[in-house]
Amino acid sequence: MLILLVFTVLATCTTSFINLCAYRLGQGQSPHSPARSYCEHCHRALSWWQLIPICGYLLQAGRCRFCRQPINPYWPLSEASCGLLMFCCGGADVFHNVLVLIFLMALLFITTTDLLYQVLYPLSLIGLITLAGLLPDWHWSSPSSLLIGGGFLVFIGLLTLPRHGMGSGDLMYLTVVFIFFGWYKGVILLLVACLLALPCFAFSRATVRLPFLPALCLATVLVLIFCP
Known part of the structure; x- marks a missing residue:
């Protein structure tokens, strides 16, 4: 103690x-x-x-x-x-x-x-x-998991980067997260982060770009604690 x-x-x-x-x-x-x-x-x-x-x-x-x-x-x-x-x-x-x-x-x-x-x-x-x-049971993601996770990140990047919905820093962070958590927990983490950030985006002005990494970091902690 x-x-x-x-x-x-x-x-x-x-x-x-x-x-x-x-x-x-x-x-x-x-x-x-x-x-x-x-x-x-x-x-x-x-x-x-x-x-x-x-x-x-x-x-x-x-x-x-x-x-x-x-x-x-x-x-x-x-x-x-x-x-x-x-x-x-x-x-x-x-x-x-x-x-x-x-x-x-x-x-x-x-x-x-x-x-x-x-x-x-x-x-x-x-x-x-x-x-x-x-992560007690962590190991390098399998090739199939990396392929699925990489494809998902490319899709998210193509969907959000041209519209400035997500920055390159967000994608770099997600790439590291997907390597350690795998594509399944990585997707859960991203969904949790979106839910955490949703109130801020809902009540903000449309012209203001809000930081998304704080929500991703908090979601990382939550997934680590509740989805070991």
């Missing part, structure tokens, strides 16, 4: 760092420069207690201490969500917990960059290789 609690706290703290990396990368900055984290509104350096995951947000009542501008609730919500998922999916095995942590941080980075900048960095997909260890 102690190991699980340690990894839960570690996941929450690592989430804060991954979010910082994703945010700064889109701003053309590096994770270590500027040296101090800052408010995205007034750009004043934050105190140590403001950087405590979840607690810093609550202590400031959701507003920057300096400029009183609202803090993006995505930051504490993602910290709490990753900590909760780590607690639910982890265990007493340290190696398994490390795989879960890497997997969650990869999904978080993909989600954050797509939400903020609608971009997928292909290198972030490397973190999904941990699925090979998280």
